[in-house]
Amino acid sequence: MRHPVLSPILSRRHWIFDLDGTLTLPVHDFAFIRASLGVPDGSDILDFLASLSVAEAAPLHARLQEIEESLVEKTEAAPGADELLGRLHAGGARLGVLTRNTRENTLRTLSAIGVGSLFREEWIIGRDEAPPKPAPDGIRQLASRWGAEPVDVLMVGDYLYDLQTGRAAGVGTVHVDPAGLFRWPALADVLVTSLAELAAVLPAAEECPVFTVPVPA
Ligand SMILES: [Mg+2]
Incomplete structure (x- = not known):
């Protein structure tokens, strides 16, 4: 585990996830x-x-x-995805996806792994909604829809593009690397080997009042 324990960055209320290899196990060849x-x-x-x-x-x-x-159909949830997303959603965080896949495939995938109800369709940005990562446009689109400042947004991903996109948009970055190699440490604020690890270090609601106040729709 290589992250500041109870990092204030993890109390941000707007979380943007990469899809393939982050919320799901990698299946792309x-x-x-x-x-x-x-x-x-x-x-x-x-x-x-x-x-x-x-x-x-x-x-x-x-x-x-x-x-x-x-x-x-072959996609499986990454370990800890349901727990992390469930806790964030219950705590009132807004959840988005920024992917180089399509919105349509993302919606199907999120449903297939059992977390579809936690995401709004308009908060999923695929390759047809914005220039693909590492362009920061998708993050900016979501932040603007949410009325969120970059300091209240996190980008979570397994690949270089996710981290570059986050940096370019000025938001916090979380690198999820199951191999634990963390090849781009300068681009990541928080390093974890799984979403389960991330869920485990998420501030508890009582330590993090922001998570007790649902964000208005
Ligand atoms: Mg990925």
């Missing part, structure tokens, strides 16, 4: 996806699609959606 779409090795898949003409990109977007849709 990126080598397979690249091969299926003809994306050169090492290239960013969404950047590659964005570099094509609309006519060239359309069938590849459809194929990507098809592949990711097929993954929904």
